[in-house]
């Protein structure tokens with residue numbers, strides 16, 4: 238009897254370990270003091286990405302992380318002016334009227350659209366946000382400023398999409414260029430033009446920077462998912478073509 242009890246105990250603990258290891262549990266992700274999980278409470282993903290909708294987690298948060306959370310600015314450590322922009326929660330609790338669809342009342346939009354260069358965000362000498370990103374913010378506000386997220390790989394990881402024009406360039410614009418552009422790019426790395434991106438791809442730094450399990454890029458942002466990592470790797474292995 239005792240033997241059976243022991244066996245049962247053994248089986249039970251073995252299967253529960255197996256069960257835990259297979260789960261996509263956020264607590265199992267490697268944590269890193271340099272890149273703590275920026276968003277402890279991300280919204281659940283709800284199906285495919287409707288091109289007519291704007292999603293906070295997929296489209297708006299990367300703009301904020303890339304343009305506003307670099308060292309000395311609006312990250313959880315530096316909290317410049319008390320503002321933190323590394324998650325929905327921190328944004329709504331530190332920015333006045335951050336979800337209001339009124340471009341004067343909404344302090345985030347006011348700072349972005351400010352014409353006085355001394356007060357505009359991101360501050361000069363950084364460039365103003367690209368118009369496409371400002372329009373995404375406006376559309377998200379007009380659609381109710383929801384804390385929403387969609388599944389970019391709905392229906393499986395589409396490797397046919399691993400091209401410069403359809404994948405690499407939009408990814409760089411959304412998640413990297415806020416820090417890696419202009420006259421003083423972070424880490425001395427520019428990721429704006431095709432030639433710049435190709436150089437960093439071919440010297441191996443592009444993939445290693447996004448794939449490593451601590452201090453990954455985008456700095457301060459969520460780690461890119463496995464599908465995105467595979468697509469970057471495939472594009473780099475193909476010789477970083479302009480396709």
Ligand code: HEC
Pocket residue numbers: 302303304306307308409412413414415416417423424425426428437442443445446447452454455456457458
């Ligand atoms: C919030 C600012 C920020 C964002 C966003 C960001 N980076 Fe960086 N990046 C840095 C800083 C700062 C460094 C300098 C090294 C460090 O501090 O880790 C750096 C360094 C790098 C380097 C140099 C070598 C290395 O491995 O560190 C590469 C390559 C790089 N980033 C790629 C990217 C890519 C690709 C993205 C977008 C997916 C991105 N970065 C997004 C701030 C940023």
